[in-house]
Amino acid sequence: MLCVSELSCSRGDRRLFSGVNLTLSQGHCVHIEGDNGVGKTSLLRIVSGLSPAAGGQVAWAGEPIQASEAYRAARMYLGHALALKEDLSALENLQFDAAIAGRPLSVLDASAALVQLGLRGREHLPVRVLSQGQKRRAALARLLASRAALWILDEPLVALDLPAQTQVCQFLQTHLDAGGMALVTSHQPLQVSGAHCSKYRLQA
Amino acid sequence: MTLHFKFWFRFASPQAFYALAGRLWPGLAVLATLLGLWGLWLGLCVAPTDFQQGQAYRIIFVHVPASWMSMVIYMAMAFWALLGLTFNTRLSGMMTQALAPTGALFAFLSLWTGALWGKPMWGAWWVWDARLTSELILFFLYLGFIGLTAAIDDPRRADKAGGLLALVGAINVPIIYFSVRWWNTLHQGASVSMTQGSSMAQTMLTAMLLMALSFWFYAIAVALYRVRTLILVRERNTHWVGELLKTEELSQ
Amino acid sequence: MNPYWAVLRRDLALALRRKNEVLTAVFFFVVVASLFPLGIGPEMGTLRLIAPGILWVGALLASMLALGRLFAADHQDGSLEQMVLSSASLPGLVAVKILAHWLLSGLPLVLLAPVLALQFDLSAEAIGVLMATLLLGTPLLSLIGSVGAALTLGVRGADVLLSLLVLPLYIPALVFGAGAVQAQTAGLGASAHLSILLAMLLVAALFTPWACAVALRIALE
Numbered sequence: 001m002l003c004v005s006e007l008s009c010s011r012g013d014r015r016l017f018s019g020v021n022l023t024l025s026q027g028h029c030v031h032i033e034g035d036n037g038v039g040k041t042s043l044l045r046i047v048s049g050l051s052p053a054a055g056g057q058v059a060w061a062g063e064p065i066q067a068s069e070a071y072r073a074a075r076m077y078l079g080h081a082l083a084l085k086e087d088l089s090a091l092e093n094l095q096f097d098a099a100i101a102g103r104p105l106s107v108l109d110a111s112a113a114l115v116q117l118g119l120r121g122r123e124h125l126p127v128r129v130l131s132q133g134q135k136r137r138a139a140l141a142r143l144l145a146s147r148a149a150l151w152i153l154d155e156p157l158v159a160l161d162l163p164a165q166t167q168v169c170q171f172l173q174t175h176l177d178a179g180g181m182a183l184v185t186s187h188q189p190l191q192v193s194g195a196h197c198s199k200y201r202l203q204a
Numbered sequence: 205m206t207l208h209f210k211f212w213f214r215f216a217s218p219q220a221f222y223a224l225a226g227r228l229w230p231g232l233a234v235l236a237t238l239l240g241l242w243g244l245w246l247g248l249c250v251a252p253t254d255f256q257q258g259q260a261y262r263i264i265f266v267h268v269p270a271s272w273m274s275m276v277i278y279m280a281m282a283f284w285a286l287l288g289l290t291f292n293t294r295l296s297g298m299m300t301q302a303l304a305p306t307g308a309l310f311a312f313l314s315l316w317t318g319a320l321w322g323k324p325m326w327g328a329w330w331v332w333d334a335r336l337t338s339e340l341i342l343f344f345l346y347l348g349f350i351g352l353t354a355a356i357d358d359p360r361r362a363d364k365a366g367g368l369l370a371l372v373g374a375i376n377v378p379i380i381y382f383s384v385r386w387w388n389t390l391h392q393g394a395s396v397s398m399t400q401g402s403s404m405a406q407t408m409l410t411a412m413l414l415m416a417l418s419f420w421f422y423a424i425a426v427a428l429y430r431v432r433t434l435i436l437v438r439e440r441n442t443h444w445v446g447e448l449l450k451t452e453e454l455s456q
Numbered sequence: 457m458n459p460y461w462a463v464l465r466r467d468l469a470l471a472l473r474r475k476n477e478v479l480t481a482v483f484f485f486v487v488v489a490s491l492f493p494l495g496i497g498p499e500m501g502t503l504r505l506i507a508p509g510i511l512w513v514g515a516l517l518a519s520m521l522a523l524g525r526l527f528a529a530d531h532q533d534g535s536l537e538q539m540v541l542s543s544a545s546l547p548g549l550v551a552v553k554i555l556a557h558w559l560l561s562g563l564p565l566v567l568l569a570p571v572l573a574l575q576f577d578l579s580a581e582a583i584g585v586l587m588a589t590l591l592l593g594t595p596l597l598s599l600i601g602s603v604g605a606a607l608t609l610g611v612r613g614a615d616v617l618l619s620l621l622v623l624p625l626y627i628p629a630l631v632f633g634a635g636a637v638q639a640q641t642a643g644l645g646a647s648a649h650l651s652i653l654l655a656m657l658l659v660a661a662l663f664t665p666w667a668c669a670v671a672l673r674i675a676l677e
Binding site: 048050052072073075079081082085086092095096097100102 | 457458459461462463466469470473474532533534535537538539540541542543544676677
């Protein structure tokens with residue numbers, strides 16, 4: 001469903017990478033690996049539609065993503081920046097995200113998602129008092145609330161302790177089993193069953 | 205029609221444009237110099253002394269063409285900006301950035317010569333005349349463009365942001381001019397007029413036209429020269445620039 | 457809850473939890489309007505004459521000062537990216553953000569203006585016209601300024617650069633805004649000025665959210 005062909009990327013005058021070809025179909029996940037600075041984040045930003053490519057094309061269901069209305073509803077991008085407002089609570093942040101995505105969430109459902117990520121008792125605190133790991137959990141709660149088909153995750157496991165890492169990988173597995181797709185960069189290994197997940201090494 | 209289109213589109217590639225600009229700018233520079241000398245001779249030596257303003261009025265032969273050019277160049281920048289934002293071509297952004305310093309220069313020149321003219325005329329170095337005030341605002345628009353494109357590190361982002369700014373500015377220029385004129389007439393401010401009479405002597409008109417053409421060719425020549433440098437800098441990692449620099453090294 | 461209402465509620469809620477940011481613009485307006493008489497002299501005749509200009513320039517500068525708050529915070533924490541990626545219309549989201557921004561930074565200026573105008577001994581009719589011009593003008597300034605704010609996101613020296621970019625574009629609003637009050641005090645009637653301000657506001661409301669959305673996408677590339 002997602003087709004990346006001959007993608008190349010430049011940052012300023014530097015060519016980061018070129019000739020990237022990827023295909024993602026339902027139930028599949030691609031784990032992007034590569035050294036620091038090779039362009040993993042840039043690749044994800046291009047696939048998500050935030051940055052333009054220097055060359056090549058990204059297509060969703062045959063249509064280039066720039067022209068595709070369906071893609072806007074189908075993708076979910078979680079980058080390095082957590083997109084959490086520090087002065088709002090985790091609950092308020094999650095409800096806002098859901099509203100922006102056009103799928104408003106009731107307080108009950110939002111709380112349930114946050115509790116699943118281990119934030120029981122902390123949903124109403126302003127995000128700025130949470131630890132880095134707790135903030136990331138709050139951000140990842142979006143995964144539970146979202147019904148996006150394609151997850152584009154940039155280093156989702158950073159700052160998480162081992163139980164939380166396992167939990168996030170379980171969410172990923174559930175998503176893939178349900179027919180979803182994911183494009184993930186991570187320095188840590190993804191505990192997702194091998195049949196579903198392939199690796200792609202990005203090189204300069 | 206398709207043939208023409210293809211012909212012009214060929215020059216949208218920086219490499220082709222680099223060669224074209226290299227062939228054009230020397231001729232244009234010579235033309236600009238010749239026309240400028242002719243215009244200045246006509247304006248400073250041949251044109252009759254104005255009845256009321258004496259010899260000092262002769263500054264209009266620089267002031268008026270400079271004002272015209274500052275406007276024309278801004279419109280040209282807006283044109284290239286529109287092209288660049290619509291077709292996402294690299295060259296359009298480079299042309300806009302190449303034109304900006306020259307446009308700013310003409311605006312600055314226009315302001316200075318306006319002041320030099322104002323002093324003998326009204327005893328003040330600056331009058332809040334509608335046209336001079338609009339020229340000042342245009343100068344700020346140029347500075348804003350140059351400031352923005354200089355402050356953004358990524359060249360493509362600088363091109364696009366600058367292009368949008370130039371377009372927004374161009375759309376606003378008539379509104380700004382209209383409001384400044386309203387402001388000026390409302391307060392019965394001073395008004396700069398080129399001549400008191402209803403018609404200008406033929407030589408004066410010819411001189412101004414020649415100076416305007418000279419400035420125009422100068423602007424194009426300088427912009428083409430500048431864009432060549434920009435192309436070399438931006439495309440320095442490509443094969444053709446590498447080859448070009450190698451052959452230039454060898455020929456020295 | 458639709459996305460636009462969610463953005464409005466969120467921006468208002470955030471501002472209310474950080475009141476001092478909002479009050480900065482208001483205090484700046486008060487300080488500027490109070491500094492001018494100290495710089496010019498207490499002669500009431502002069503002050504009455506220059507009051508429309510001073511109050512309008514004060515409101516304009518305060519409005520410009522507040523622009524830095526419009527997108528910068530969202531840009532830094534990544535919320536802006538999520539808004540750009542959402543399936544809601546970006547010009548629509550931008551328009552709502554500008555509305556929230558105006559309610560917090562522009563409307564207080566409109567409400568405060570009569571109080572400051574009393575310092576300059578403006579007549580009641582003139583104060584009425586002043587409030588009307590600011591009511592039409594401050595949203596116009598927010599709309600125009602938003603494009604500048606979007607273009608300078610994350611750029612070095614953004615604050616100073618923003619002033620340079622935005623001030624030329626503010627001039628028509630200033631001319632007709634202050635001019636309306638002056639026309640009123642001169643007995644000429646301000647309806648022409650107010651009509652022009654209204655026209656500019658409508659055109660800006662139609663086009664600037666779209667231009668701002670383009671600028672935001674450029675800034676996030």
